[in-house]
Amino acid sequence: MSQVSxxxxxLLIGAGTTLLVSLAGNALGLVIGTSICLMRLSQARFAxxxxxxxxxxxxxxxxxxxxxxxxxxLPAVGLDMPPFVAAIIGLGICSAAYQxxxxxxxxxxxxxxxxxxxxxxxxxxxxxxxxxLIPQAMRAAAPALVNEIILIVKASSLVSVVGVAxxxxxxxxxxARDLRPIIWYAAAALIYFIINVVLARIxxxxxxRLNVGHVKGTL
Numbered sequence: 001m002s003q004v005s006x007x008x009x010x011l012l013i014g015a016g017t018t019l020l021v022s023l024a025g026n027a028l029g030l031v032i033g034t035s036i037c038l039m040r041l042s043q044a045r046f047a048x049x050x051x052x053x054x055x056x057x058x059x060x061x062x063x064x065x066x067x068x069x070x071x072x073x074l075p076a077v078g079l080d081m082p083p084f085v086a087a088i089i090g091l092g093i094c095s096a097a098y099q100x101x102x103x104x105x106x107x108x109x110x111x112x113x114x115x116x117x118x119x120x121x122x123x124x125x126x127x128x129x130x131x132x133l134i135p136q137a138m139r140a141a142a143p144a145l146v147n148e149i150i151l152i153v154k155a156s157s158l159v160s161v162v163g164v165a166x167x168x169x170x171x172x173x174x175x176a177r178d179l180r181p182i183i184w185y186a187a188a189a190l191i192y193f194i195i196n197v198v199l200a201r202i203x204x205x206x207x208x209r210l211n212v213g214h215v216k217g218t219l
Contacts, residue, residue: 007174007184014170015191021084021164022153025091026099029152030145032092033099037137038129040104051100058097064158066094071162087159095152102144106137146203150196157192167191 039051058066067090074081074089081089110133118128138145160169171188175181 003178007178008187010170010174011167011184011187011191014165014167015195017084017165018153018156018167018192019195021087021091021159021166022149022156024088025156026095026149026152028088028092029095029099029148032096033103034134036096036100037103037107040100041107055097055100058094059101063090063094063155064161066090067158067162083159083163087156087162087164090162091152091156091159095148098148098151099145102141102148103137105144106139106141107133109140110136142203142207146200146207149203150199153196153199154192 036051036054039047040055042048042051067087070090070093071083071086074086114132114136115128118132119125123132156166157168159166160172167188171184174184178184
């Protein structure tokens with residue numbers, strides 16, 4: 001295998017790492033973000049205060065600082081995790097703050113009468129959220145959530161600073177060896193572009209199916 005082919009293969013492996021850490025971080029962010037959103041919409045003042053503080057902090061602190069804090073904080077409390085896991089946690093807790101706000105916007109456009117009707121039909125608050133409110137909020141927030149995935153993919157280039165061999169890190173290593181920055185950074189940029197275009201197309205397909213289901217359900 002030639003040096004160029006070997007470098008191209010390394011770039012593709014780095015791209016796979018970038019995609020994996022980004023999607024895992026987004027999935028973690030969705031789980032945390034849903035909980036933060038429900039706390040923000042809760043009647044309990046203490047829960048709302050915690051949710052507001054969480055969103056304000058993680059939206060106000062740069063992602064790079066958050067990644068470094070997670071990377072050095074976890075070992076300090078006895079949780080010695082690989083850089084890959086620390087990167088997922090860092091991306092996840094940051095993305096959660098934004099996804100919580102996207103979901104909150106989705107909840108706020110749902111007519112209050114739906115929750116009242118569910119209560120009249122005997123649904124518990126948990127059942128109402130699970131079967132009626134959350135699916136509709138997810139549908140309404142789908143475009144913003146897809147956009148968040150794309151933003152995290154681009155922001156994931158920062159995980160290279162904590163030792164993750166992502167697309168950015170391996171492209172830097174190749175440039176340091178071959179001394180041809182324009183070629184390899186352009187190749188990395190093209191791969192990022194392809195990944196985000198594919199994710200955008202998938203997101204559009206998902207949004208279309210959700211809208212079709214919503215229309216059918218309302219006929």
